[in-house]
Every structure is written in C-alpha cells, then in structure tokens.
Amino acid sequence: MDFSFMHGADLHLGSTLSGLENLPEVLEKRIRDASLRSLAKLVDFCIDQQVDFLLLAGDLFEISDPSIRVQKYFARQMQRLAKTEILVFIVTGNHDRDVFTKFVFPLPKTVHVLSTEVDQHAITLNDEHEVTISGMSYGLLMKGASSFPVFPLPKRQQINIGLFHCDVGGSEDSLYYPVDLSRLQQSGFDYWALGHVHTNRVWDTTNLVVYPGVMQGRNRQETGPKGCYYVTCASQNLQAVFYPFQDIMWENRIVDLSDVTIDQLYAVIADVKEKSRQCNEVGVLLQIILTGFTPCHHALQMQETLHDLIVDIRVGEEQRGDGVWIHQIKDQTLPVLDWGKLENRNDFLGELLSFVATAIDDPTLHKELEKIWSTLPLREMLFLDRDEILNRVRVLAVQLFGGEQDR
Numbered sequence: 001m002d003f004s005f006m007h008g009a010d011l012h013l014g015s016t017l018s019g020l021e022n023l024p025e026v027l028e029k030r031i032r033d034a035s036l037r038s039l040a041k042l043v044d045f046c047i048d049q050q051v052d053f054l055l056l057a058g059d060l061f062e063i064s065d066p067s068i069r070v071q072k073y074f075a076r077q078m079q080r081l082a083k084t085e086i087l088v089f090i091v092t093g094n095h096d097r098d099v100f101t102k103f104v105f106p107l108p109k110t111v112h113v114l115s116t117e118v119d120q121h122a123i124t125l126n127d128e129h130e131v132t133i134s135g136m137s138y139g140l141l142m143k144g145a146s147s148f149p150v151f152p153l154p155k156r157q158q159i160n161i162g163l164f165h166c167d168v169g170g171s172e173d174s175l176y177y178p179v180d181l182s183r184l185q186q187s188g189f190d191y192w193a194l195g196h197v198h199t200n201r202v203w204d205t206t207n208l209v210v211y212p213g214v215m216q217g218r219n220r221q222e223t224g225p226k227g228c229y230y231v232t233c234a235s236q237n238l239q240a241v242f243y244p245f246q247d248i249m250w251e252n253r254i255v256d257l258s259d260v261t262i263d264q265l266y267a268v269i270a271d272v273k274e275k276s277r278q279c280n281e282v283g284v285l286l287q288i289i290l291t292g293f294t295p296c297h298h299a300l301q302m303q304e305t306l307h308d309l310i311v312d313i314r315v316g317e318e319q320r321g322d323g324v325w326i327h328q329i330k331d332q333t334l335p336v337l338d339w340g341k342l343e344n345r346n347d348f349l350g351e352l353l354s355f356v357a358t359a360i361d362d363p364t365l366h367k368e369l370e371k372i373w374s375t376l377p378l379r380e381m382l383f384l385d386r387d388e389i390l391n392r393v394r395v396l397a398v399q400l401f402g403g404e405q406d407r
C-alpha cells in the first residue's frame with residue numbers, strides 16, 4: 001500500500017437526535033453526545049490504521065455557531081490527530097458555512113480548512129507519492145447548475161482528489177451546487193470526496209465518486225450503519241471500504257404477527273429485541289411495526305396493551321452499551337376474517353370482496369397503485385406495501401358493509 005486516507009462528511013456535530021420522548025436521563029445524555037462519540041471513534045480508527053490524512057466534506061457541525069462544548073470537543077479530537085501527524089483537510093457545507101471564521105479554540109497546524117474559492121493542497125506522502133487535494137468551502141449560497149465551481153485540471157502522475165459539499169444529480173435550481181455525475185466522472189480526478197447526501201453511496205466507474213453519508217443517524221429515517229470510507233492506494237489504484245462509526249443506530253423492524261396469539265406477544269417482541277442486539281454491536285433505537293391478520297389485533301387496539309409491553313421490554317436497556325431501546329411500536333395489524341365465507345356472500349360485500357380477490361393479481365391495478373404510491377409523501381415511513389394496502393381495503397369494506405364480526 002502506498003498510502004491511505006479517511007473520508008467522512010455530514011457529522012452534524014452537536015445535533016440532537018429527534019423523535020424520541022420520555023427518555024431516561026442516562027440515555028438522554030448518551031443521545032446528546034452520540035454525534036461527538038462517532039467523531040471520537042473515527043479519530044480512534046485513523047490513529048489505529050495510521051492513515052496519512054483525513055478528509056471532511058462539509059456539515060461537520062449542525063449549525064455555524066456550535067456550542068463551546070462542541071467546539072472544544074472537536075478541537076480536542078483534532079489535537080489527537082495532530083499528535084500522530086495525521087493531516088486533516090476540511091471544507092464546510094450548507095449547515096456550517098462560516099463556522100471556522102469564528103471558532104473559539106485554536107486548531108493545530110495539521111488541520112487545513114479550505115477557502116471559499118477553489119483551494120489546492122499538494123502533499124507528498126512517504127517521500128514519493130504525490131497527492132493534490134482541490135476543494136472549496138461554502139461561501140455565499142448560489143443557486144443553479146452554473147454555480148458549480150471550476151476545478152483545476154488534474155495533475156499528471158499524481159493522485160487528484162476533489163473535496164466538496166454538493167448535490168450530485170440535483171435539479172437545476174438546487175441550492176446546494178448541483179452537478180451532473182458525468183462531469184465528476186470526466187474530470188480526470190481519481191476520487192471525489194463529497195458531502196451533503198445523508199446515505200452512503202459510491203459510484204465506481206472511471207473514478208470513485210463517494211458520499212459517506214451521515215456519521216450518526218439523527219432520526220428514524222436515517223437507519224442502518226453510518227460511517228466513513230477508508231481509502232487505500234496501491235500502485236495508483238484507489239479502493240474505498242465503508243466503516244461504521246455511529247454510537248447508536250436507528251433501526252426499523254417489521255414483525256408479522258399472523259401466527260401469533262396474544263399470550264405469545266411478549267416473547268415474540270423480546271425475541272425481536274434480542275435479534276436486533278445480536279446484529280449490532282452498538283446501541284439501537286428500534287421501531288417495531290406490527291403487521292398481519294392476527295388474533296392479537298383486538299388486544300392491540302386497547303391502548304394499554306402496547307403501553308405495558310413497551311414499558312416492560314425497555315427495563316434495563318438504557319444501562320447497556322449494546323442496549324436496544326424500543327422507541328415505538330406501531331400497530332398495523334388487521335383482524336382475522338373468514339375470507340372464503342365473506343367472498344361467497346350473496347350481496348354487495350361478497351361481490352366487492354371477490355372482485356378485490358381477483359384484482360390483487362391484476363397487473364393494470366398494480367401499475368395504477370404504483371402511480372398513486374410514488375406520489376405519497378414520506379411513503380417509506382408508512383411501512384405499507386401494495387398487498388398491505390389491498391388488505392386494508394378489504395377490511396375496510398367488511399367494516400363499512402357489515403360483514404361478519406371478526407373471530
């Protein structure tokens with residue numbers, strides 16, 4: 001290996017995780033510091049792996065005026081890197097545009113904050129490998145595709161890296177430096193270290209164009225592992241591998257209760273919790289979505305059922321490093337009904353239900369549903385697929401047109 005570096009972005013240091021209520025004090029504290037702890041984990045990794053430099057591609061801070069405590073924490077982590085001579089190159093993003101112009105704590109000389117005009121840093125690593133980093137911090141916000149800065153031509157016989165906070169594939173009037181992927185791919189740069197988009201993504205074609213995503217999920221939409229890319233260079237070839245650094249992970253699990261009776265419910269949920277723990281080394285903020293035509297449906301309609309369950313299942317979790325905190329159980333279950341009997345009824349309801357039963361396999365209907373579906377806001381948060389929606393239609397029909405009482 002010739003050299004190696006880390007690429008992170010969107011740390012959003014100082015942001016609090018949203019959508020959580022009534023947390024025990026110890027968990028509230030952990031959540032308040034989750035973004036900071038993820039930075040410390042990244043720095044640990046840089047030191048352990050002895051990377052040559054670290055790139056941070058904007059939105060390091062949630063706001064341009066982070067608290068003194070957050071600033072101090074950041075400065076301390078930068079000093080840790082400086083002690084082991086790991087260079088740091090930073091551009092700011094839309095959240096933390098001018099944060100470093102008023103930073104309270106001095107940063108070590110090894111930390112380079114790039115200016116708001118395209119800025120270049122040439123470094124020689126291990127006495128022979130030349131790397132040029134070109135990037136730009138956010139200046140005044142400029143709208144539109146024409147705002148994308150002109151980067152200098154790549155230097156021959158060197159590794160050329162672009163460092164920027166921008167919106168790849170963003171629409172023409174995007175506020176965040178929209179740019180076509182092809183422009184980055186044809187730039188002649190070997191690696192684009194980007195920030196802005198919160199899910200990690202790598203385009204590995206002519207070169208590497210990379211979004212690490214956020215480093216600590218901030219709400220229930222930002223699920224799964226969050227981290228940075230560890231990039232190694234061997235014989236002028238770059239390879240990027242993702243490493244998670246979040247302190248606590250958001251997760252959603254859908255649990256089908258079709259074959260579950262109410263006396264089994266506690267055990268089933270406890271099992272889901274343990275499975276989540278086994279899959280993740282860090283803490284988890286878990287949302288459980290209950291689905292299926294289930295004998296549990298009626299009990300779940302009573303408010304205290306879920307309330308009691310969630311209180312019991314949380315006991316002791318806040319004390320564990322690998323604690324699984326169930327922040328919500330969503331009930332999307334449906335009652336068990338005798339569909340055969342209902343469809344055979346000699347009335348409007350029978351006709352309607354047998355129509356739906358055949359329509360379920362109709363590709364034209366699927367297409368129409370897909371169209372409606374794609375326009376729904378926050379559809380990924382609804383946890384309803386096409387079959388779920390049709391099932392809901394069937395149950396609603398039974399309720400509206402006086403079908404049998406569910407069993």
Ligand SMILES: [Mn+2]
Nearest residue numbers: 010059095196
């Ligand atoms: Mn961001």
